[in-house]
Amino acid sequence: MQKEIRAVILAAGKSTRMKSARSKVVHRILGKEIINFLLDSLAAAGVADRGVVIVVGDNRAEVEAAVRRPVRYALQEAQLGTAHALLCARAEVGRHPGELLVGVGDNPYISAEELSRLIEHHRRTQAACTFLSAVFPGTPPPYGRVLRDGSGRVTGVVEELDATAEQLQVREVNSSIYLFDNGVVFPRLERIGSHNRKREYYLTDIVAILLADGFAVEALPALDPRVSIGINTRWELQEAERHFSRKRLMELALEQGVTILQPESVTVEYGVDIGADTVIYPNVYIAAGTRIGRGCTIGPFTYLQGAVIPDGQSVSFARLLS
Secondary structure, three states, X not given: OOOOOEEEEEOOOOOHHHOOOOOHHHOEEOOEEHHHHHHHHHHHOOOOHHHEEEEEOOOHHHHHHHHOOOOEEEEOOOOOOHHHHHHOOHHHHOOOOOEEEEEEOOOOOOOHHHHHHXXXXXXXXXXXXXXXXXXXXXXXXXXXXXEEOOOOOEEXXXXXXXXXXXXXXXXXXXXEEEEEEHHHHHHHHOOOOOOOOOOOOOHHHHHHHHHHOOOOEEEEEOOOXXXXXXXXXXXXXXXXXXXXXXXXXXXXXXXXXXEEOOHHHEEEOOOOEEOXXXXXXXXXXXXXXXXXXXXXXXXXXXXXXXXXXXXXXXEOOEEEEO
């Protein structure tokens, strides 16, 4: 019988490139905070909220307000790197006898499917550490490169700032989603140094340490390379909004029987219910909390937030708020 998986989400700090006083993990995509995308995927992959620890800094209050789940928190007072962030969670999960999943809270693309693949591969290969990687057809984003030998075995991960010109040609990058045998991780975190360009303690360095100690490390390429992309800029936030908006509208059309005319001009946030045979016209925004019945006509030029539209009703050129 497999033991319960615990998870640590690294969510301290802000992105200066977002030019925002808010933590990047609480920015919203279709009305849903970025960190809640990962929490939903973890739950769907079998990791219960009670087994999740979120590492926060001075952003704890806003993260708690966004999450509203029975998770636990660990404090990282100084932002000294990802290895240091995980070390700050030792009191919460260091003695856990099973597996530990570690991820970052600013990535909405991590799906339950990818997490389930990671868990299955880790258990099948009996590695001490398995992490998701992403292989890009062209130039990859500026993330750590996955190094392999001639047989394809992982030999390490090097951050882009510290990579050689040859290593920068590698198109496989680390996605910062790890599954560890928990018993091997925390005793080795303190061996990680900060001898790099940023003077930070990188969790990626645990790979070389585990390999040097004779443990097996696996890198599993994700089905979708977007699994590696965190949200660090407003442009990346807009790109994610476009991606999830298209996915959301497809689900409404295919699974709920909603007709959407000119979907490129329609936005439907998460937390909206729409009945079958409803038609949505162009230039419509439907915000969270809205309930629309069956056989309705919505739009054009309509904004709804928290509104309740009974079956068979029509609303157009309107702004309705709860």
